[in-house]
Each structure stands twice: as C-alpha cells, then as structure tokens.
Amino acid sequence: MDRAVTLEAARVRPEADGTPAIEVRHLAHRYGSRSIYSDLSFSVPEGRVVALLGKNGVGKTTLIRLLMGYLRPVGGACRVLGEPSHNLSPATRARIGLLFEGHLAYDFMSIAEIERFYRPFYPRWRRELYYDLVDRLQLPYDHKIGNMSCGQRSQVVLGLIFAQDPDLMILDDYSMGLDAGYRRLFLDYLKRYLDQGDKTVFVTSHVVQDMESLVDDVIFLQRGGALMQMPLAEFRARFRSFGFRSEGGEPPRPDGVIEGVDLHGREHLLYSFATPERLAEHLARAWPGVRLGEERPMTLEDAFIGLTGKY
Amino acid sequence: MLRAMFLKEWLKLRWALLGLLLVHVAMLAYLFLSVRHQFQVEHSEMIWYWSFELRRLLYDQVMLLPALTGAVTAVAQFGPEMVGGRFRLSLHLPVRGDLLVWSWVAVGAGVGAVLAVLDAAGLYGIIALFFPREAAASAVLTALPWLLGGWVAYFGTTLVLLEPAMRQRVVYLMLGLAFLGLLYLQRGYQEYDRILPALAALSLLFVPAVILPAHRYRHRS
Numbered sequence: 001m002d003r004a005v006t007l008e009a010a011r012v013r014p015e016a017d018g019t020p021a022i023e024v025r026h027l028a029h030r031y032g033s034r035s036i037y038s039d040l041s042f043s044v045p046e047g048r049v050v051a052l053l054g055k056n057g058v059g060k061t062t063l064i065r066l067l068m069g070y071l072r073p074v075g076g077a078c079r080v081l082g083e084p085s086h087n088l089s090p091a092t093r094a095r096i097g098l099l100f101e102g103h104l105a106y107d108f109m110s111i112a113e114i115e116r117f118y119r120p121f122y123p124r125w126r127r128e129l130y131y132d133l134v135d136r137l138q139l140p141y142d143h144k145i146g147n148m149s150c151g152q153r154s155q156v157v158l159g160l161i162f163a164q165d166p167d168l169m170i171l172d173d174y175s176m177g178l179d180a181g182y183r184r185l186f187l188d189y190l191k192r193y194l195d196q197g198d199k200t201v202f203v204t205s206h207v208v209q210d211m212e213s214l215v216d217d218v219i220f221l222q223r224g225g226a227l228m229q230m231p232l233a234e235f236r237a238r239f240r241s242f243g244f245r246s247e248g249g250e251p252p253r254p255d256g257v258i259e260g261v262d263l264h265g266r267e268h269l270l271y272s273f274a275t276p277e278r279l280a281e282h283l284a285r286a287w288p289g290v291r292l293g294e295e296r297p298m299t300l301e302d303a304f305i306g307l308t309g310k311y
Numbered sequence: 312m313l314r315a316m317f318l319k320e321w322l323k324l325r326w327a328l329l330g331l332l333l334v335h336v337a338m339l340a341y342l343f344l345s346v347r348h349q350f351q352v353e354h355s356e357m358i359w360y361w362s363f364e365l366r367r368l369l370y371d372q373v374m375l376l377p378a379l380t381g382a383v384t385a386v387a388q389f390g391p392e393m394v395g396g397r398f399r400l401s402l403h404l405p406v407r408g409d410l411l412v413w414s415w416v417a418v419g420a421g422v423g424a425v426l427a428v429l430d431a432a433g434l435y436g437i438i439a440l441f442f443p444r445e446a447a448a449s450a451v452l453t454a455l456p457w458l459l460g461g462w463v464a465y466f467g468t469t470l471v472l473l474e475p476a477m478r479q480r481v482v483y484l485m486l487g488l489a490f491l492g493l494l495y496l497q498r499g500y501q502e503y504d505r506i507l508p509a510l511a512a513l514s515l516l517f518v519p520a521v522i523l524p525a526h527r528y529r530h531r532s
Contacts, residue, residue, distance in 0.1 A: 070399060072530045086530055094405035104400060108322055108391050120315045121404050 021046045021081055021168045021200040022067060028075030029062060036062055037225030040076070044217075046167075049194065049201040051211040051232075054221035055308055060204045061101055063221070064172045067202075068098060081168060094122055097166030101173045103157045107146030111139060111156060115163070124165040133159035133189060151182035158186055162193055171203040175210060183207060187214060208301040220307055228307075232300075238273045239303050243293030244283075252287040260306045269296060271306035312406065313414070320388060320418040327387035328422060331380050335426055338373050339433035345372065346441055362446075366499050370434060370450055374498075377461030378491060380426050384419050385468035393472055402529050412525045416469060416518070423465055427458045449500055456494045456503040459511055463490045466517035473524035483524075490514070 020043035027040040036059040044050045054060050065071045067078050069086040078085035081092050088096075106114055111134055119125045133155050137148075145153055154174070161169060175183050187210055194201065205211060211218065211232070219229045239259070244252070245268070252258055252270060257279065260271040272279050276295060283290045298306065346369055349358055361367045392398045402408055431451050439447035467487020474480040494510065497503065503510070 068399075068403065069529060070402075090405035090407060093403055096403075098403050100396070100399060102395070104395060104397060106319070106391070106397065106400065109319075113318070113322060117315050117319055120312045121406065 019046050020044060020079075021048075022202055023079040024063075024067075024076070025078075026076035027063075027066065027073055027078060029059070029066060029071065029073050035224075040225050040227060042219055042227060042229050044200060044202050046200050047198055048217055049203070049215045050217045050219060050229075051215040052202065052204045052219045052221060053208060053211070053304055053308075055223070056206075058221045058223050059225070060221060061172060064101075064170060064204065067170060068096075094164075095167045097161035097164050097169040099157060099161060099169070099171040099174055102176055103150065103154045103174075105145050105153055105157050105160075107144070110142045110144050111137075112141035114145060114156065114160065118160055118164070122164045126163045126165050129165075129193075130159040130163035133162065136185075150177035151179060154178055154182060154186060158189060162189070167198070168200045168202070171201065171205075173204050173206060175205045175207040183210060190214065208304045209299060212300045220304070222308060235303070236300070239271065239298075239307065240273075240276070240279075241269050241271050241296045241298045241302065241306055242276070242279065243267045243296060244270050245291045245293065247289050247291060249287075249289035252283070252290050255286060257282045257286075260309060262306065262310065264310060267293075267296075269306070271303070316406075316411070316414045317418060320415060323391050324384065324387050324418070324422060327383055331383060331426060332429075335376065335380070335429055335433075338376055339430070339437065342370055342372055342434070343437045343440075346370070346437060350441060362442075368453070368498060368500070370438065370454070371498065373430060373434065373454070374457050374495070375460075377423070377427060377430065377458050378464040381423055381461040381463070381465030382468045384422055385465050385472060388415060388419050389469055389472040398473070398525075398528055402525075408525055408529060409522045412473075412521055413518070416466070416521055419465055419469070420462065423461050427461060430454070430458065452501045452504060453499075455507055456497075456510070459507070459514060460491055460494045462514055463487060463494065463517070466514070466521065467491070469521055470517070470524055473521065473528060475524065475528045479524070479527070 022044035024043065025041050028038050029036045040063075052060055052063065062071065066073050067080055067085050069088055072086050080088060081095055083089060083092050106117070109117060115127065115130050119127065137152050137155055139148075139152070145156055148156070154177075158174075174186055178186065190201070191214065193199065201215075203211075203215070215232050217229060218232050218235055219227060221227050246252075251263055251268070252261055254260055257274050258270050258272050262269040262271075274282065276292070280292050283292055349369065358369075362369055392401060401411060404411065431454065434454055435447045435451050438450040464487070467483060467490070470483040470487070471480050474483055490513075494503070
C-alpha cells in the first residue's frame, strides 16, 4: 500500500465542530519544477495548540510563509481566522502573533524602543507582559537587540508577541539557536500564557521532545506533502515500537500496517499503529521470517523518528 | 501609529542623517572657500569672463551631492529592513502595506527635501556673496536638475533594495541610472529650465512604483 495512503488512513481529525483558526484545503505549492505539496489539507481548530512536525526540507517554513501570505500558493486555499491568507486584513493581522524563524526582530532598536514602536499598533497591548519577560534578562532598557544573544532576543520577541495578546500564535521554529534553559523558559511562559484560555497556537520545532507537554494535536508532514494529523494523546497511545528479529529473508518494509522500520540501531525496531495482536497476525502473513519481540517504550522524539525515518 | 512609524524611520536614519548633514555643511563650506579663493588669486574680471562668457560653472563640486544623499538615505532606511528578511516584520504589522511603504518614503523624501533646501539656500547665499542676485538665482536654477537627481537616486535605490526578484532589480537599476544620466547630461547654466518640469513630473511616477516591489515581496510565488 502506498505510504501516503497509509498516513491518510491514520488521519484523525480533531473536534469537527470547532471553528478552524487555520484551514488549508488542497494546497499545492512548488519552487520551480520541485513540488513541495500537491494536495495538502488540514485544519487547526480554535483554542488548540497544534505542532507541525517534519524533517528538514519537507516544507514547514514554506507552509508558515503561505499561511502568512508571504507566498502565494500555486493551488488550493489557506484561510487564517476566516480570511484568505494572502489577503489578510490589518484587523486580522493584529490578532495574529507571528514568530519568524530565527527570532527575527529589529536589531537596531533597544528593549524600550521596540516596545514603544509596537505598542500603538495593537489595541489590546499588554505592556506588563513584555516587561515581565524582558526584566528577567537584567539588561538596561537601552540595550540594543542587535547586541543580544539568541536566547535573550527570543525573550524579547516572545514578550512582544505576548504583549500583543493575539488570538492565534504562529511560532516558526521557536527553538532555533536556544539552549535548553532558554527553551524551557520560552515554553514555561508560553504555557502560562495559554492558561488564560481561548488561544490557538500553531508551532513548528526541531525539538520534538518539547512538544510533549505543550501541544494538543500533532501534524506530521512528510516529503511530498503526505500528512497525518491527530491528537497527541492518541498518537502516544496508538503508535508503538517493537523489537524484532529476521530469520532469513528480507527485513520488513513499511507496508500499510508497518509504518517504519529501523535497522540502524543495536536492536532492530519496527513501528506501527496496530495492536500487538494485529501486528503479529500481519507479520505471520506478510513477513513470515520476522519474529516480533517486546514492545519498547518510546519518547515522542523516538516516535517521531519511527514514523518519519532517520534520514 | 504614525508616530511609531516615524520613530522607526528616525532610529534607522539618525546617524546617516547626522553624517549627511555634516557632509552637506562641509561641502558648502568648501564651496565658499573655493569661490573666495578664486577671487583672491584672480581678478574679478577674469572670473566674470570665465563664468559668464565661457559659461564655466564655479559650483559643480556639489553636483553629485544630492544623488549621493538620496542613495545613502535609501540604504539607511531600507537596508535594515531587507537584511535577514526583516521586511516581513513590517508587512505583518496591522497596517495597509501601501500606506506603510509610502510613509517610509515620505520620511526619506522629507529628509532629502530638507537637505535640498539647505543646499539651495547655501548655494544662493554663497554665490550672492560674490555675484549679483541674478547670478545666485541662476545658480539655484542650474542646480535644480542635481536636486532632482537626489529624488531619482533615492527612489531608484529604494526600488532596487525592496525588489525581491533579481531581474526586476536590474531593470530598476538601469532605469534609475539612465534617468540620473539624463539629469547630468548637460553641465551649463540653466540648460534644463524648459525640460525640467517634464522630468520632474516623470519622476513622480516613482511614488506609486514603490508599491510594486513591496507587493511582489509580500506575495512571492
């Protein structure tokens, strides 16, 4: 069975009755002759925290750029807070907090200047949230952002997004360049902010492990645009890893029931959404030379690699 | 909101503006010293003969100053926006993109206008110190194409910096240079008097044109 079809079959939509904050329908995009997606569809319901996960080069940043209207899709449609993404009104943009890859900020401004600059644009501006975060840096307010470390800059940028009090946050690879401490601080503040409720977050990150305690749903994006979306809890409950031995014959390959096979480690592993009983039945029929071993505990990162592969 | 936009432009421009102001004052001082020096080493009749019979310009040292000012102002304003794709930050602000870009160029053109007025007033004052007022007025009229060159250099550089596509960037560069070349083609007294209104009207097309690269930047496909 085709792998894209397998993933499609495993797709579980989050609450169907939730109004989507982001809606992507039959999205197609390409750079020159290289197709990134040909028919991508998913939605992010309001009030959910959704992580977009995928290996390098699958088109995560391209998707963020499409959602924010910095690219015009070749086909299909993206709607953000009910408006076409390439034609967002200023009022809707005011409701979207956008973190650009690399914690992009105006380097020529100081801590105080950048707050003064952004404040008048946002009617719900919450100055105290910004200064609560940047005060922890213990830097003078006239300190230039261009002279900050990546971690310090991330706090300034996150503070600006919080102060904006957006309904939807789109965070493109917030973890880029951050050490474990700054990442944790970033997440702690984000969670505290989300505790206020009614906030939607669409986040991409290379640090899959961070998503474990943050997100409600995960979207796995694969090269070529195959996509799987489901609640994280369901993914963690259903996706399993097992040791195996091959007794002659070729090792198993992804086939619709088997999602991934790892032959690189000390122990050979296979990954599946199937229950152990169903998997054993499937192996006996399709891969008779394979002896299934014990189920192995997995972190979210293990599961991500099991699903998407190591390279 | 407008104050915030001006704040950002001020932060980007302040050091460039200070530098340009010093350069302009220094150039005007140099022009004054140069003309005075000529009067000290030559007879007044000879200078009159050079200036009004041979039609040699005594103040062409400031000819390229407005164009340099325009280019430096545009780089100071739009360089920081384009480095690392920071223009995206501005385009995400809850403001119409066209109004945003026009507010920026209004600030840049305003800065250029202030310096142009300084140049024109300085030139008039310096020439009026040594020649009749008619000659001073003629000097300002002669310098008008150079001042228009500042406008063209500013908008030409702005278009080149904002434009995301290399091909269009080259086209804008060529157009800007060709326009500047036209303004510096003649070097006599008031030789552009009759054509200058038409050239000035043509240069106004730059104002709507700056929206195009911003639009292309926003919706690259």
